[in-house]
Amino acid sequence: MSRFFSTALCALFVCTLCSTVASASDTVAGKALYDSKSCMACHNTGMAGAPKLGDQKAWAPRIAQGVPVLVSNAINGFSGSAGTMPAKGDDATLTDAQIGDIVAYMVEKSK
Numbered sequence: 144m145s146r147f148f149s150t151a152l153c154a155l156f157v158c159t160l161c162s163t164v165a166s167a168s169d170t171v172a173g174k175a176l177y178d179s180k181s182c183m184a185c186h187n188t189g190m191a192g193a194p195k196l197g198d199q200k201a202w203a204p205r206i207a208q209g210v211p212v213l214v215s216n217a218i219n220g221f222s223g224s225a226g227t228m229p230a231k232g233d234d235a236t237l238t239d240a241q242i243g244d245i246v247a248y249m250v251e252k253s254k
């Protein structure tokens with residue numbers, strides 16, 4: 144019985160670690176992905192109306208919505224007054240967590 148409990152506790156602990164790791168955005172990984180994926184094609188130049196990386200004025204009202212909204216808009220895509228953000232920047236190989244990392248990097252660079 145006690146063995147069962149320690150196994151269960153152990154599993155719980157590992158799970159807690161998992162979710163902590165998954166929810167903490169990694170801006171270093173985000174930068175690498177940003178630079179190697181489609182994101183930089185639009186967001187470095189402002190192509191198609193994309194808010195440029197580092198353009199604090201363009202990002203301030205977006206950041207004000209809260210990072211979860213930005214991540215969700217980047218994952219699902221959306222059309223705003225500036226143009227159309229394609230879902231996952233048109234790269235379906237990116238996971239939601241990777242988009243989270245990229246957005247965290249973009250926000251860090253643009254505020």
Ligand code: HEC
Nearest residue numbers: 181182185192193205216217223224225226227228231232
């Ligand atoms: C084809 C060009 C294009 C590509 C590629 C692209 N974006 Fe965008 N993105 C846009 C445009 C245009 C907007 C602004 C839409 C508007 O507000 O009207 C935008 C807006 C955003 C926003 C702000 C969302 C908001 O709620 O204001 C985030 C975050 C974002 N993009 C992340 C990304 C990420 C991450 C990638 C790469 C996976 C990416 N974008 C690739 C064009 C692009």
